Every structure is written in C-alpha cells, then in structure tokens.
Amino acid sequence: MKETKASKGKKATIPRQPMPAQDSDVRRRNFDEVPLGYTPETARAEAARCLQCRKPACVEGCPVGVDIPAFIHLIKEGDFTGAIRNIWGKNALPAVCGRVCPQEIQCEGVCILAKKGDPVAIGHLERFAADYERLNGSGELPPRAEPTGKKVAVVGSGPSGLTVAGDLVQKGHDVTVLEAFHKPGGVLVYGIPEFRLPKEIVAQEINFLERQGARVECNQVVGRTVSIEELFAEGYQAVYLGVGAGLPRFLNIPGENLIGILSANEYLTRANLMKAYLFPKVDTPIPRGKHVVVLGAGNVAMDSARTAMRLGAESVKIVYRRSREEMPARAEEIHHAEEEGIEFFLLTNPTKYIGDEKGRLTGMECLRMELGEPDDSGRRRPVPVDSSEFAMDCDLAIVAVGSGANPLLTQSTPDLELNKWEYIEADPETGKTSMRGVWAGGDIVTGAATVILAMGAGRKAADSMHKYLTWGW
Amino acid sequence: MFKIVKREEMTAGSVILNEIEAPAIARKAQPGQFVILKANEDGERIPLTMAETNPDQGTITVIYMVVGKSTALFKTLQVGDSYQDVIGPLGKPTHVEKVGTVVCVGGGTGVAVLHPITRALKDIGNNVICIIGARSQDLLIMEDHMRAASHDLRVCTDDGSYGHHGFVTDVLKQVMETEDVKQVVAIGPVPMMKFVAEITKEKEVPTIVSLNPIMVDGTGMCGGCRVSIAGENKFACVDGPEFDGHQVDYDELMQRLQAYCEDEQACMDGDCLIRS
Ligand SMILES: Cc1cc2nc3c(=O)[nH]c(=O)nc-3n(C[C@H](O)[C@H](O)[C@H](O)COP(=O)(O)OP(=O)(O)OC[C@H]3O[C@@H](n4cnc5c(N)ncnc54)[C@H](O)[C@@H]3O)c2cc1C
Ligand SMILES: Cc1cc2nc3c(=O)[nH]c(=O)nc-3n(C[C@H](O)[C@H](O)[C@H](O)COP(=O)(O)OP(=O)(O)OC[C@H]3O[C@@H](n4cnc5c(N)ncnc54)[C@H](O)[C@@H]3O)c2cc1C
Numbered sequence: 079m080k081e082t083k084a085s086k087g088k089k090a091t092i093p094r095q096p097m098p099a100q101d102s103d104v105r106r107r108n109f110d111e112v113p114l115g116y117t118p119e120t121a122r123a124e125a126a127r128c129l130q131c132r133k134p135a136c137v138e139g140c141p142v143g144v145d146i147p148a149f150i151h152l153i154k155e156g157d158f159t160g161a162i163r164n165i166w167g168k169n170a171l172p173a174v175c176g177r178v179c180p181q182e183i184q185c186e187g188v189c190i191l192a193k194k195g196d197p198v199a200i201g202h203l204e205r206f207a208a209d210y211e212r213l214n215g216s217g218e219l220p221p222r223a224e225p226t227g228k229k230v231a232v233v234g235s236g237p238s239g240l241t242v243a244g245d246l247v248q249k250g251h252d253v254t255v256l257e258a259f260h261k262p263g264g265v266l267v268y269g270i271p272e273f274r275l276p277k278e279i280v281a282q283e284i285n286f287l288e289r290q291g292a293r294v295e296c297n298q299v300v301g302r303t304v305s306i307e308e309l310f311a312e313g314y315q316a317v318y319l320g321v322g323a324g325l326p327r328f329l330n331i332p333g334e335n336l337i338g339i340l341s342a343n344e345y346l347t348r349a350n351l352m353k354a355y356l357f358p359k360v361d362t363p364i365p366r367g368k369h370v371v372v373l374g375a376g377n378v379a380m381d382s383a384r385t386a387m388r389l390g391a392e393s394v395k396i397v398y399r400r401s402r403e404e405m406p407a408r409a410e411e412i413h414h415a416e417e418e419g420i421e422f423f424l425l426t427n428p429t430k431y432i433g434d435e436k437g438r439l440t441g442m443e444c445l446r447m448e449l450g451e452p453d454d455s456g457r458r459r460p461v462p463v464d465s466s467e468f469a470m471d472c473d474l475a476i477v478a479v480g481s482g483a484n485p486l487l488t489q490s491t492p493d494l495e496l497n498k499w500e501y502i503e504a505d506p507e508t509g510k511t512s513m514r515g516v517w518a519g520g521d522i523v524t525g526a527a528t529v530i531l532a533m534g535a536g537r538k539a540a541d542s543m544h545k546y547l548t549w550g551w
Numbered sequence: 552m553f554k555i556v557k558r559e560e561m562t563a564g565s566v567i568l569n570e571i572e573a574p575a576i577a578r579k580a581q582p583g584q585f586v587i588l589k590a591n592e593d594g595e596r597i598p599l600t601m602a603e604t605n606p607d608q609g610t611i612t613v614i615y616m617v618v619g620k621s622t623a624l625f626k627t628l629q630v631g632d633s634y635q636d637v638i639g640p641l642g643k644p645t646h647v648e649k650v651g652t653v654v655c656v657g658g659g660t661g662v663a664v665l666h667p668i669t670r671a672l673k674d675i676g677n678n679v680i681c682i683i684g685a686r687s688q689d690l691l692i693m694e695d696h697m698r699a700a701s702h703d704l705r706v707c708t709d710d711g712s713y714g715h716h717g718f719v720t721d722v723l724k725q726v727m728e729t730e731d732v733k734q735v736v737a738i739g740p741v742p743m744m745k746f747v748a749e750i751t752k753e754k755e756v757p758t759i760v761s762l763n764p765i766m767v768d769g770t771g772m773c774g775g776c777r778v779s780i781a782g783e784n785k786f787a788c789v790d791g792p793e794f795d796g797h798q799v800d801y802d803e804l805m806q807r808l809q810a811y812c813e814d815e816q817a818c819m820d821g822d823c824l825i826r827s
C-alpha cells in the first residue's frame with residue numbers, strides 16, 4: 079500500500095487487530111463462543127486505527143447511526159464506560175449487534191479504510207465496549223422519566239420488541255412484553271446459536287429491562303391466549319407488534335415429509351431454545367445426522383450447518399442453487415463454516431428427497447446449475463444444466479430457504495392491513511399500522527431482515543408511540 | 552408456575568388426569584383445543600388436549616397416557632406441584648354444528664379428547680351415539696362421563712373383558728347400517744382413525760379426526776407438525792389438529808411419529824411405547 083498523505087497513511091498501515099478465536103478443530107465439536115473478544119490493549123490498538131473522519135462514512139452505513147468515531151475515540155482513550163454510554167444513545171443491544179450485524183455491508187463496508195485495506199473493526203470494538211461494561215460495569219440503570227400512568231403492550235420479545243420496551247420504559251410508561259415462547263429474546267434465543275451469541279448475554283439484556291421496571295410475560299400467544307382487542311379492553315393504550323417472520327418455507331419437492339427433514343426453525347429451536355444438544359440430560363431430542371445437507375446459504379443455513387457439525391456429523395454440506403457471490407450470510411459466518419470443515423455445493427439445486435421403506439431420509443437428488451440472465455433482484459438467475467442430475471447420500475436435511483409471515487396473529491386481527499406477502503403494512507417512518515393504537519416493526523413488516531433493522535424500526539415506533547401517548551394519534 | 556390442584560390415576564398407572572390452575576387459558580379455551588406443557592427448566596414441550604375447562608375456578612384438565620420420558624416425568628407430579636409452563640389455548644376449536652345423528656368414536660386416551668366435543672355436539676341438539684374402546688376393561692376411561700355426554704353409549708374391548716368383544720370399527724359398521732349418520736368424529740390411535748375413515752368414506756359420511764404429530768412450538772413456526780391433507784402440507788398446530796378424515800395420509804403420520812423412537816428408547820427402559 080502506497081503512503082500518500084503522511085498522517086492518514088501512517089495510521090492505515092497499522093494492521094487490523096485479529097480477533098482471537100477458538101481453534102477450528104476444537105470448536106467444531108463444542109458449543110462455546112467462537113470469537114474470544116479483544117483485550118483492552120488490542121481494543122485500544124484497533125481504535126487507534128480510526129482516522130476520526132470529519133464526514134464519517136461508517137455512520138451512514140449503520141442503520142441506526144451509531145456515532146462510531148466518537149465511541150472509538152473513547153475506547154482509544156481508555157474510557158470504556160464513556161464508549162458504551164455513547165453507543166447506548168443509538169443502540170440498546172451493542173453486545174448483540176457487535177456480534178451479529180453484517181458489518182461488511184454496513185458500517186465497515188463503507189469505512190474509508192476499506193477502500194485500500196482492512197476497515198476498522200467497528201463490530202469487534204462495539205462488542206468489546208459492551209462486554210467490558212457487562213463484566214466490569216456498575217450495572218447502574220439509565221435515568222427513568224416520571225411514571226406517566228400509560229400502559230403499553232409489546233407483543234414479541236425479539237430485538238425489535240425489546241428496543242420498544244426499553245425506550246418506552248425509560249420514558250416513564252408502564253410496559254408489558256408478551257412472548258409466545260417460554261423464554262424471551264426471539265431469534266436471539268431460539269435461532270442464533272450459543273457459539274455465536276451466548277444466551278447469557280440475551281438473558282442479561284432482558285434482566286436489565288426488567289430491572290428498569292418492564293414486565294416480561296412468557297407463554298402469551300397473542301391471538302390465542304389474548305387478542306389485541308382484549309389488550310385494549312384490559313387498559314393498554316398502545317400495542318407494538320414485533321412478532322417476527324416465523325413461518326418456515328419448504329422447497330415443496332417430492333419426499334419432503336420423510337423423517338430426517340426439518341425446517342431450520344425446528345432444528346435450531348430444538349438445539350438452542352430447548353438445549354437439545356444436551357439430550358438425554360435435557361428431555362428434548364434432536365436428530366444427529368451422520369451426513370447432513372443444509373439447503374440455503376444465509377445466516378440461518380450457516381448456523382444450522384455449524385450446529386450439525388457440533389452435534390457430531392461426519393460430513394455437512396451446504397447446498398445452494400446460486401453462486402458464492404450471492405450467498406446472503408455474513409462473511410464471517412461463511413469463513414468460520416469453511417474453517418470448520420463444512421463443504422459448499424454451490425450452483426446445485428435439490429430436486430428430490432430419497433427415503434427408505436421406513437420413511438427415513440437416505441439421500442437427495444440434485445441438478446447442477448449455471449448462471450443466466452439477471453432476475454428481478456438483479457442477481458443472475460441460476461438455470462439448470464441439461465442432464466446434470468446426481469445424487470448425494472444424507473440422513474438429515476435442514477431446510478433453510480427463508481421464512482414468511484406467520485399468520486397466527488394477523489388472522490385473528492382482521493382489521494390489520496397486510497401487504498401481498500401477508501406482512502403487516504406499517505408506515506416506515508412511524509411504524510403506525512392501519513389500526514389505531516397499534517404499531518408494528520421488525521421482520522413482521524419487512525420480511526426476514528437483520529437484528530439492527532428490527533431494532534431501528536423499534537426505535538422509530540417507540541418515538542411515535544411516545545408522541546401518541548403524550549399528545550394523541 | 553401452573554399448579555396441579557387435582558390428580559387422578561384413571562387406569563392403574565398408565566392414564567393420568569391433572570387439573571391445573573391456568574385462569575387465562577381456562578377463560579378462552581373451546582372444545583378441541585390443546586395446550587403445551589413443560590414440567591421444568593430442562594423439560595420438553597408436550598401437547599395435550601384439554602378434556603375439560605372450568606373458567607370459574609380458573610382451571611383446565613388434561614388426561615394423558617404415560618408413553619415416554621416426558622409423560623413419565625409428568626406422572627411424578629403430585630397435587631401442589633407445578634408445571635413451569637403451560638401455553639394455550641392452541642389449535643382451532645372443533646366446528647360444532649347441528650346435523651342430526653352424529654357418531655363419536657374414541658379409543659384409548661382419545662376418549663378424553665373426545666369428551667368435550669361430544670358434549671358440545673349434544674348441547675347444540677344432535678342425536679349423539681358414542682362408541683368407545685380400549686384394549687381391556689382396566690384401560691377403559693371416562694365411561695360415565697361419556698354416557699352423560701351422549702344419548703347412546705356403546706363400549707368395546709379388544710379382549711372382550713367388557714362390553715362388545717372387538718374393535719370400535721365393528722360397532723361403527725353396525726351403527727351405520729341402522730342409523731342415518733350425518734357425521735362421524737373419530738379420535739384415538741392413528742390406525743383406528745384410519746380404519747374409521749375407510750368405513751365412512753364408502754358411505755360418504757363426513758368424518759373429523761384429530762391428529763397428534765410431534766410438535767415443538769405449537770404456533771406454526773417450526774413446521775415439525777406437518778401432515779399431508781389431500782396431498783398438501785398443513786401444520787396440525789395451527790391448521791388443525793382436526794382435519795377431514797378422508798383426506799389424511801395416515802401412513803405418513805404413523806411413520807413420522809416414530810422419528811425419535813430410537814432416541815427416546817435410549818433414555819427409557821423397555822420397548823418403545825408408540826401409541827399408534
Ligand atoms: C438462525 C438465524 C440467524 C440469524 N443471524 C443473523 C445475523 O447474524 N445477523 C443479523 O443481523 N440478523 C440475523 N438474523 C435475522 C434476525 O435475527 C431477525 O431479523 C431479527 O431477530 C428480527 O427481529 P424481530 O424482533 O422482528 O423478530 P424475532 O426476533 O423473530 O422475535 C419475534 C418474537 O415474537 C414472538 N411471537 C411471535 N408471534 C407471537 C404472538 N402471536 N404472540 C406473542 N409473541 C409472539 C416470537 O416467539 C419471537 O420471540 C438471523 C435469523 C435467524 C433465524
Ligand atoms: C395436538 C395434540 C394433542 C394431544 N393430546 C393428547 C392427550 O390429550 N392425551 C395424551 O395422552 N396424549 C396426547 N397427545 C400425544 C402426546 O403429546 C404424546 O403422547 C407425548 O408428547 C409423548 O411424550 P413423551 O415424552 O412421554 O413420549 P416420547 O418419549 O416423546 O415418545 C414415546 C413414543 O411416542 C412417540 N411420540 C412422540 N411424540 C408424540 C406425539 N405428539 N404423539 C404421539 N406419539 C408421540 C414417540 O415417537 C415415541 O415412540 C397429543 C398430541 C398432540 C399433537
């Protein structure tokens with residue numbers, strides 16, 4: 079790399095601090111977290127790489143506009159407490175986002191240093207600040223406004239609902255979070271595995287919310303246990319719907335109901351929420367495949383594949399009909415999966431499952447694909463290669479080809495306007511839905527997206543809900 | 552926490568009744584709906600149909616057969632103990648309509664599930680004939696309840712130790728020859744439902760069955776409970792659990808119920824006690 083402007087060039091030549099991680103041969107068989115985190119020294123060294131740009135591109139790249147140069151500067155100065163307080167101003171769950179944001183297409187993707195080399199490790203630094211506070215901080219609560227006496231119900235305890243609850247409780251409202259599962263956290267507890275996001279972190283965030291005075295009620299399936307109308311009748315004045323995109327998609331190819339074919343939702347729920355990897359110490363079983371095939375190439379697919387490896391598989395294959403460039407997973411996840419020995423069958427389209435006489439999966443038939451003309455999404459459409467059928471043996475297939483809108487709540491609430499994919503229609507700026515007093519945000523509005531987008535939607539809705547509770551609709 | 556306020560062993564050790572404090576669920580539940588129960592932190596989520604609800608007392612009643620690890624754990628819970636989680640009411644309520652003569656067919660613990668439906672069918676003005684069966688007399692449950700909930704009760708045992716010697720399907724055939732049956736509701740082991748549906752299909756009598764695939768969340772989010780209905784995938788927890796008995800792929804359901812047989816066996820002594 080050439081040094082042009084002395085000052086900038088000099089900083090940029092400090093290499094990006096590598097993230098220490100568990101060795102791939104060891105971690106592929108355990109559920110402990112993979113990246114081990116920066117030490118205060120490496121964090122400060124990494125922070126020193128930031129050029130403190132006057133017009134920071136990175137901030138533009140962050141969906142919630144975290145003041146990146148400012149918090150990084152505080153880390154560099156060794157003021158870790160100041161750094162985390164600065165981040166909290168925009169992002170209530172930095173320990174989560176630092177770990178799971180697709181930084182390479184957000185903040186880090188547009189960092190000025192990315193043009194010539196490695197961007198500042200913004201995600202790692204955000205994680206560091208949050209972890210440091212969790213382990214060493216005072217646990218002091220943020221100031222809370224005087225109680226307003228207004229009751230708010232937040233339906234769903236994923237990142238979106240938690241953001242709304244946190245914001246509104248600080249503004250003095252009386253907040254109750256209603257969660258269908260027996261544990262709060264949404265995808266953060268049932269989807270994203272322990273080795274990527276320790277559940278203890280999520281539990282601590284929930285605890286923090288409860289200490290601020292929010293109530294979290296589990297086992298409440300809104301639409302079944304209680305309806306939205308009944309919530310209003312019970313005295314709630316505003317309702318936020320952050321119920322996520324919990325409807326598994328299948329491929330709809332022959333043989334999909336054989337034993338040994340699970341949606342990623344089911345597989346990951348068993349593994350994470352039910353801790354089935356500890357079976358028979360816990361009571362929920364999970365199929366342990368010897369030869370596992372995972373269909374799809376997003377984060378959900380990587381999580382499934384890496385979980386299968388940890389459950390003792392001899393081989394794990396990712397089967398994806400497009401090419402490497404189109405794989406939607408975070409770069410770090412793909413990298414980690416490869417290091418752990420997961421094989422990638424790209425440009426490969428499954429066409430049929432094969433089973434034995436007991437109805438158990440024994441293999442798959444696939445077609446090879448090549449890239450043709452771009453489709454609506456701008457990605458080159460994969461087209462089958464003539465007579466390229468081939469078979470692969472497998473005893474477990476995990477279907478991770480996306481999810482849709484779960485209709486349970488919306489069907490029981492006919493007044494709620496939906497779009498043609500059955501996601502809830504909500505104003506992108508305020509989160510207001512077609513029903514008075516009801517807001518929505520996160521995956522149930524946008525379709526499956528990211529943690530930070532779900533949180534961003536939650537923050538906007540919380541502002542709008544606060545205005546409504548203060549001044550009216 | 553959801554406290555057990557009443558417990559009864561309905562047959563020697565294998566069928567157990569729990570009445571549980573769950574006021575919010577008791578208020579809303581309708582016949583045909585189920586709950587998911589989890590005994591403790593490490594427990595499995597187990598679906599059971601509500602055999603009875605008492606909104607005034609704020610309680611629900613479930614009746615379960617001890618078949619595996621989790622139901623064996625439930626069996627150890629006594630009055631005063633609690634389930635950590637009870638979720639519901641889940642599933643669609645039974646569609647109850649006045650049609651004339653209805654036959655309700657129940658086998659095993661399916662009788663418990665059938666009871667509130669039978670009562671609702673009678674309350675709305677149907678002539679209700681009930682056929683219940685078990686392997687032997689000591690496994691027969693809720694005979695008195697079912698007699699009260701119907702106009703005509705027929706009892707069968709496989710071994711002839713009580714009532715008609717034979718299967719519920721034999722009696723169903725007889726009834727269908729003499730009565731103008733407008734609807735059949737069949738709840739019990741999968742093979743029983745399958746044979747009932749075969750009999751009623753011949754005469755084109757509409758038949759409702761209640762399916763019990765393996766479930767996790769019970770809210771349509773995992774797809775583990777998928778069943779083939781007229782060749783199409785449905786999620787039993789949200790689209791069911793009741794379906795048109797003539798459209799169900801019973802053989803697939805029976806196979807899918809065996810999914811964890813080997814795993815469960817590893818932690819249970821003896822044979823796999825599959826209920827189908
Ligand atoms: C396996 C997996 C890996 C992922 N990895 C990443 C990643 O690395 N980075 C990233 O940014 N994003 C990732 N995502 C996407 C991200 O997790 C989601 O976009 C985000 O969680 C959406 O948040 P949400 O609050 O809208 O919904 P969710 O997190 O889905 O939470 C919704 C909650 O509502 C509850 N609920 C649903 N219906 C009801 C009801 N009727 N009544 C009460 N409660 C109800 C659900 O049980 C759930 O707890 C991943 C997703 C999955 C599944
Ligand atoms: C909607 C619904 C309502 C139900 N209502 C009742 C009820 O009212 N009373 C009652 O006794 N049972 C009912 N069941 C069945 C009950 O849920 C199972 O018997 C129970 O989950 C078995 O758990 P276990 O851990 O004791 O057995 P396991 O050790 O899990 O299994 C023992 C054997 O049963 C099979 N099995 C696993 N899950 C099920 C299942 N869901 N159904 C049938 N077999 C299964 C296993 O493959 C294994 O062979 C219902 C099921 C559903 C889906």
Ligand code: SF4
Pocket residue numbers: 139140141142143144146169175176179181184185186200201204530
């Ligand atoms: S929230 Fe996500 S996108 Fe924003 S700065 Fe943090 S890691 Fe980057």
Ligand code: SF4
Pocket residue numbers: 127128129130131134135136137146147188189190191198200
């Ligand atoms: S763009 Fe990169 S170098 Fe510039 S302020 Fe942001 S993180 Fe620092």
Ligand code: FES
Pocket residue numbers: 765766767768769770771772773774775776777786787788789
């Ligand atoms: S139990 Fe998960 S979708 Fe029905």
